[in-house]
Amino acid sequence: xxxxxxxxxxxxxxxxxxxxxxxxxxxxxxxxxxxxxxxxxxxxxxxxxxxxxxxxxxxxxxxxxxxxxxxxxxxxxxxxxxxxxxxxxxxxxxxxxxxxxxxxxxxxxxxxxxxxxxxxxxxxxxxxxxxxxxxxxxxxxxxxxxxxxxxxxxxxxxxxxxxxxxxxxxxxxxxxxxxxxxxxxxxxxxxxxxxxxxxxxxxxxxxxxxxxxxxxxxxxxxxxxxxxxxxxxxxxxxxxxxxxxxxxxxxxxxxxxxxxxxx
Amino acid sequence: xxxxxxxxxxxxxxxxxxxxxxxxxxxxxxxxxxxxxxxxxxxxxxxxxxxxxxxxxxxxxxxxxxxxxxxxxxxxxxxxxxxxxxxxxxxxxxxxxxxxxxxxxxxxxxxxxxxxxxxxxxxxxxxxxxxxxxxxxxxxxxxxxxxxxxxxxxxxxxxxxxxxxxxxxxxxxxxxxxxxxxxxxxxxxxxxxxxxxxxxxxxxxxxxxxxxxxxxxxxxxxxxxxxxxxxxxxxxxxxxxxxxxxxxxxxxxxxxxxxxxxxxxxxxxxxxxxxxxxxxxxxxxxxxxxxxxxxxxxxxxxxxxxxxxxxxxxxxxxxxxxxxxxxxxxxxxxxxxxxx
Ligand SMILES: Cc1cc2nc3c(=O)[nH]c(=O)nc-3n(C[C@H](O)[C@H](O)[C@H](O)COP(=O)(O)OP(=O)(O)OC[C@H]3O[C@@H](n4cnc5c(N)ncnc54)[C@H](O)[C@@H]3O)c2cc1C
Ligand code: SF4
Ligand code: SF4
Ligand code: FES
Numbered sequence: 001x002x003x004x005x006x007x008x009x010x011x012x013x014x015x016x017x018x019x020x021x022x023x024x025x026x027x028x029x030x031x032x033x034x035x036x037x038x039x040x041x042x043x044x045x046x047x048x049x050x051x052x053x054x055x056x057x058x059x060x061x062x063x064x065x066x067x068x069x070x071x072x073x074x075x076x077x078x079x080x081x082x083x084x085x086x087x088x089x090x091x092x093x094x095x096x097x098x099x100x101x102x103x104x105x106x107x108x109x110x111x112x113x114x115x116x117x118x119x120x121x122x123x124x125x126x127x128x129x130x131x132x133x134x135x136x137x138x139x140x141x142x143x144x145x146x147x148x149x150x151x152x153x154x155x156x157x158x159x160x161x162x163x164x165x166x167x168x169x170x171x172x173x174x175x176x177x178x179x180x181x182x183x184x185x186x187x188x189x190x191x192x193x194x195x196x197x198x199x200x201x202x203x204x205x206x207x208x209x210x211x212x213x214x215x216x217x218x219x220x221x222x223x224x225x226x227x228x229x230x231x232x233x234x235x236x237x238x239x240x241x242x243x244x245x246x247x248x249x250x251x252x253x254x255x256x257x258x259x260x261x262x263x
Numbered sequence: 264x265x266x267x268x269x270x271x272x273x274x275x276x277x278x279x280x281x282x283x284x285x286x287x288x289x290x291x292x293x294x295x296x297x298x299x300x301x302x303x304x305x306x307x308x309x310x311x312x313x314x315x316x317x318x319x320x321x322x323x324x325x326x327x328x329x330x331x332x333x334x335x336x337x338x339x340x341x342x343x344x345x346x347x348x349x350x351x352x353x354x355x356x357x358x359x360x361x362x363x364x365x366x367x368x369x370x371x372x373x374x375x376x377x378x379x380x381x382x383x384x385x386x387x388x389x390x391x392x393x394x395x396x397x398x399x400x401x402x403x404x405x406x407x408x409x410x411x412x413x414x415x416x417x418x419x420x421x422x423x424x425x426x427x428x429x430x431x432x433x434x435x436x437x438x439x440x441x442x443x444x445x446x447x448x449x450x451x452x453x454x455x456x457x458x459x460x461x462x463x464x465x466x467x468x469x470x471x472x473x474x475x476x477x478x479x480x481x482x483x484x485x486x487x488x489x490x491x492x493x494x495x496x497x498x499x500x501x502x503x504x505x506x507x508x509x510x511x512x513x514x515x516x517x518x519x520x521x522x523x524x525x526x527x528x529x530x531x532x533x534x535x536x537x538x539x540x541x542x543x544x545x546x547x548x549x550x551x552x553x554x555x556x557x558x559x560x561x562x563x564x565x566x567x568x569x570x571x572x573x574x575x576x577x578x579x580x581x582x583x584x585x586x587x588x589x590x591x592x593x594x595x596x597x598x599x600x601x602x603x
Binding site: 048 | 336344346375380383385473475502504505507520521523527533536539547555559563
C-alpha cells in the first residue's frame with residue numbers, strides 16, 4: 001500500500017530566532033525539494049495541525065516563522081532547540097522565482113505576509129540587477145517588525161521601502177500603509193514589470209488596485225492566499241474557492257485567476 | 264446474466280454471499296424518524312434479505328461506511344503514534360442509482376483531487392463493492408433524471424428488483440452469478456428498473472457568469488436558512504471534514520486525532536486565526552454550496568457533483584429546496600443573458 005500522507009515526520013529544531021514576543025522563526029531540519037510560498041502542516045499530536053509557510057530555505061533546513069495565536073501555535077512555542085516537531089509537506093505550488101530574474105519587480109508584503117515571500121525577496125537581493133527589484137514591506141508598528149537582519153541586508157542590495165502603519169512619537173522611518181508607497185516606486189517599463197502581493201485580504205485588495213492604476217498588467221501580478229486548511233491535500237474542502245483549492249492550486253495565484261475567485 | 268428468484272431463493276443467495284461479504288443496506292427503523300411515529304430508513308449491517316428496505320429511498324446516504332461522521336485516524340500514546348484499526352473485511356453496499364453515481368464523486372475527491380490519495384479512504388474503499396437497488400417509481404423530491412443519474416449500467420456486482428414476490432437480478436460478477444444461479448427459478452435477461460421522469464425537474468445552467476455571485480437571489484436564504492448543516496450531512500456527495508485532536512487524560516499524555524464531517528453551511532467552516540471568516544451570511548453559504556454542486560465541481564472535473572437524490576430537500580427543517588434554488592439560479596442567468 002502507498003504511504004500515508006497524513007503521517008507526519010519528525011524534524012529537529014536547529015535554531016529558534018525570536019522577532020517579537022509572539023513571533024519566532026523555527027529553523028527545522030529538512031532536506032528535499034521546497035520552494036518559497038509553499039507550506040508545511042505543523043502537526044502536534046493531541047493539539048492539532050497548523051499550516052505554516054516556508055519563510056526560509058537552506059541546504060539542510062527550512063524556516064517556519066510562526067505567530068502564536070492559539071492551540072497549536074501556543075504548543076509550538078513550548079518547544080526548544082534540540083527538540084523536534086512533527087511536520088508534513090511541503091504543500092502548495094509556491095513561487096516560481098525564475099519569473100522574476102530579468103527585469104523590474106515590485107513586491108508588496110504586509111505583516112506575517114512577509115514570511116511566504118521572504119525567500120523570494122532574498123533571491124531578488126542576490127540577483128545581478130537587484131537595483132531593479134523594489135520591495136515595499138509594511139508592519140503594524142516598529143515593534144511588530146520581523147526579520148531585522150534581512151531587512152538590513154535587503155536595504156543594501158535592492159530598493160527597500162520599509163514602513164509602519166503607526167509609530168510612537170520620534171520614529172524617523174516611513175509611516176503609512178504600503179499602498180501609499182506604490183505610486184512613488186521608480187519603474188521604467190511598468191507594462192513588463194512583475195508584482196507580488198502578500199498580506200491580509202484588505203491590504204492585498206487595495207495594493208492590487210494601486211498596481212493596476214500604475215499600469216501593471218494583470219497577468220504580471222502574483223498573489224498568495226491564506227484560507228482555513230485542515231489537510232493540505234485537496235480532501236477536507238475548507239480551502240476551496242470556486243473551482244480552486246488553495247492548498248493544491250495555490251497558495252500562489254496569478255491575478256488573472258485570483259480576480260475571479262469569489263469566496 | 265439475469266436470474267429470477269423466489270423470495271426464499273433470494274434469501275438463500277444473500278445468505279451465501281453473506282459468508283464472504285458483510286452486507287450493508289438500507290433498513291427501516293420504526294418510529295425513529297424526525298417526528299415520533301415516523302420511521303427512518305438508514306444504513307446498517309444486515310444478515311437476512313428480509314431486513315433490507317428495497318422499496319423506499321434511505322433518509323441518510325450510504326457514505327457513513329466510507330467516510331464516517333467521526334473517524335479516528337491515529338491514537339497517540341506517550342511514545343507512539345498508531346493508526347486506528349478498521350474493519351476492512353469485504354462488504355457489499357446496497358445502493359440506488361443516484362447513490363452509485365455519488366460513489367464516483369467521493370472517489371474523485373478522496374482519490375483523484377491532488378496528487379495524494381486519501382490513505383484512510385483507500386483502505387476501506389478497496390474492500391467495498393456495490394449492489395444496485397432498482398427504482399420502480401420516482402422518490403419524492405428526487406431529480407435524478409435532470410442530473411442524468413437515474414440509470415446505472417455498471418459499477419455494481421448485481422442488481423435487485425422485487426416485483427410480485429419475485430426477485431430479479433442482473434449479475435455482473437462470476438462468483439455471485441454462481442450463487443444466484445444455484446438458487447434461481449429461471450434465467451433470463453434482466454435490466455435493473457430505473458425511472459424516466461421525476462415530479463421535480465431541475466434546469467442545470469450550462470454556464471454560470473461571475474455576476475451571479477453578487478445576485479440578490481441568495482438573499483432569501485440569509486433570512487430563511489438556520490445553518491444547521493443537515494443538507495450537507497445527508498448528501499451522498501459531500502466530502503468535507505475537519506481535523507480534531509483530543510486528549511483523554513488530565514495530564515494530556517494520551518489522545519487521538521480524528522476527522523469529523525464538516526458542513527460549509529455551519530459557523531466556523533472558514534474561520535481562521537485572528538477572527539477572519541469568509542462567508543458570514545447564510546445566503547453566501549447557500550451560494551457556495553449550490554454552485555459547488557452544479558457548477559464549480561464541473562468546472563474542475565467535467566461533470567456535476569449533485570446526483571439529484573433530493574435528500575437535502577427532504578431534510579431541511581426550513582423547507583428550503585435546493586432544486587428550486589437551482590431553477591431560480593438558471594432563471595436568473597437566463598434573464599441576465601436576455602438583458603444584454
Ligand atoms: C497557506 C497558509 C500559510 C500560513 N502561514 C503562516 C505562517 O507562516 N506563520 C503563521 O504564524 N501563520 C501562518 N498561517 C496561519 C496559521 O495556520 C494559523 O495561525 C494557525 O493555524 C492557528 O492555529 P492554532 O491552533 O494555533 O490556533 P487556533 O487555536 O485554531 O486558533 C485559531 C482560532 O482562534 C481564534 N483566534 C486565535 N487567535 C486569535 C486572535 N489573535 N484574535 C482573534 N481570534 C483569534 C480564531 O477564532 C481562530 O479561528 C498560515 C495559514 C495558511 C492557510
Ligand atoms: S438543511 Fe436547510 S436550514 Fe439547514 S443548513 Fe441546509 S438549507 Fe439551511
Ligand atoms: S445536493 Fe441534495 S440532491 Fe444533490 S446529491 Fe446532495 S443531497 Fe442529493
Ligand atoms: S486544505 Fe484540505 S482541501 Fe485544501
